[in-house]
Amino acid sequence: MAKLDFIFSVHMCAMSQSISIMRMLAEQAEKNVALAIKEANESGSVKAHEFEEEACDQYGESYVRIRTCYSCGSSVAYDPEEALAMHQFLITQLTRRSAYLTIFGLFEHRVSQCLEFMIELTGHDGEVKGKGPVEKAQYMLLNVVGGNEIKDLDHLTVLRNIMIHSDGVAEGYEEMSTRKTKKTHAEKRVLSAIRRATGVSVNMFDGVIMGQTFLTYAVDEFERYVREMEEAVQNYHKNRAIPNV
Template identity: 70%
Template sequence: MAKLDFIFSVHMCALSESISVMRMLAEQAEKNVALALKEAEDLIKEHKHEEEAYDQYGESYVRQRTFYSCGASIDYDHDEVLLTHKFMIAQLTRRSAFLTMFGLFEHRMSQCLEFMLELTGFEGKLKGMGPIEKAHDMLKKVIGGKGITDLDHLTVIRNVMAHNDGTAKGYSEISTRIGRKNTWEKRVLSAIRKTEGVGVSVNFFDGVLMDERFLEYAADDFQRYVEEMEAAVQRYHAKYGSESSKNRRKGWLSRIKEHWFVKMFAYYFSNLSSALQNR
C-alpha cells in the first residue's frame, strides 16, 4: 500500500501523542481523586454559631449549634459534609480531565480535517457543528469510512459537562417517555446507554456521573477512532493516489496565494497610512 507523505505522518504523530497525553491525564486524575478521598476526613472543620431557640413555654433563649465544613460543603451533619465533599471532588476532577482530553482531541482533529479536505479536493458542505463531527462526515461521505463508529456519545457527554454543569436536563422523563423524541433527546439517550457500562451513570436529579472507568474508556475510544481513520485515509490514498496529490498541491498553492495576498495588502495599507500621516 502506498504510504502518505510527511504532512499526514506529522498529523498522525500529533494525534498519537495526544492519546498518550490523555492516558496520562486519566491516570493522574484518578490518583488525585484517590488521594483527595483519603485526606477528606482530616480536612473537615468544626464550627459553632449562636442562634435563637424557644423552649416548651415559648420563651426564647440563645444556644450554640455545631456545624461542619469541607471545601464547598457545609452542613450540620458531619457525615453528610464528608460524603458531599468526596462526591464533588471525584466528579469535578474527572470532569475537568475529560474536558481537557476532548479539547485536545478536537484540536488535532481540526488539523486532520483540513488535511483530508486538501487530499480529496472536496468543496461540498459537511454536516456537524465542530471539527470532530465534520471530520466524521468527511470520512463517511468522501474517504470511504462508512463502517467507522462515530464519537457522538463522547461529544454529547462533553456538551452536558461543559454547558449544563453535568446535568442531562429532563433525562428521567425522556428515558421513560413512550412518545416521540427530538434529535437532541435521542442523542442524549444513545450517549448514556453507550457509556453506562463503562463508567457513566445518571442520578435521581439527572446528574451525569463518572466513575473510575470512564476516563480510560474515553482514551481507548479516541485511540480506536484514530486508528480507523488512519486506515481509511490510507486506503483512499492507495486508490486515488495521483489525483489526491494534485488536490493537495492545489491546496498548498491556494494557501500560498492567500498568504501572499494578505502580506501585500498589509504592506500596501501600511505604506498608505504612512503617506497620509506625512502629508
C-alpha cells in the same frame, strides 16, 4: 503524492502523541482522586463550627441557641459524615470532569488539523456538515473518504456538552428515559450517549456521574477512532494513487 504522505504522517504522529498525553491525564486524574479521598479520610479533615441561631420555644418565645455544623473542604452539613461524603463526591467528579474536558479539547484540536488535511486531500469543496471538528470529520470520513465502518464519537461529544454547558446535569433525563411518547432528536442523543458510554451513570437529580473507568474508556475510544481514521484516509490515498487501467 509523497508530500501529502509526509503531511499525513506528521498529523498522525501528533495525534498519537496526543493520545499518550490523554492517557497520562486520565491516569493522573485517578491518582489525584485517590489521594484526595485518602486525605479527606484522615483525622481532622472534617471540622466542627458553632454558630448562633434564633429559635422559638413551645410558648412561641424566641431565644438564641448554639448549633454545630461540619465542613470538609468547601462542603458544609449538619452531619459530619454527610460533609465528608459531599466533599469526596465533589472532588471526585470535578477532577474527572476537568480531565475529560482537557482530553476532549486536545482531541478536538488534533482532529481539526486532520479535517483540514482530508478536505485538501479529497479536494472537497461542498458543505461539511456538523457543529464542530469532530462531527465534521465524521461527515468527511463517511461521505467523502469512504470510512463507512467508522463508528462515531457522538456519545462523547454529548457528554462533553453536558459537562461544559449544563454543569454536568442531563436536564430531564429521568423524565425522558421513562416517557412513552415520542422523543426529540436532542433527547435521543442524550439517552443514547449515557447508555453507550462505559463508566457513566445518572443520579436521582439527573446529574451525570463519571465513574473510575470512564476516563480510560474515553481515551480508548479516541484511540480507536484515530486508528480507524488513519486506515480510511490511507486507503483513500492509495486508491486514488492507482492509475486507471
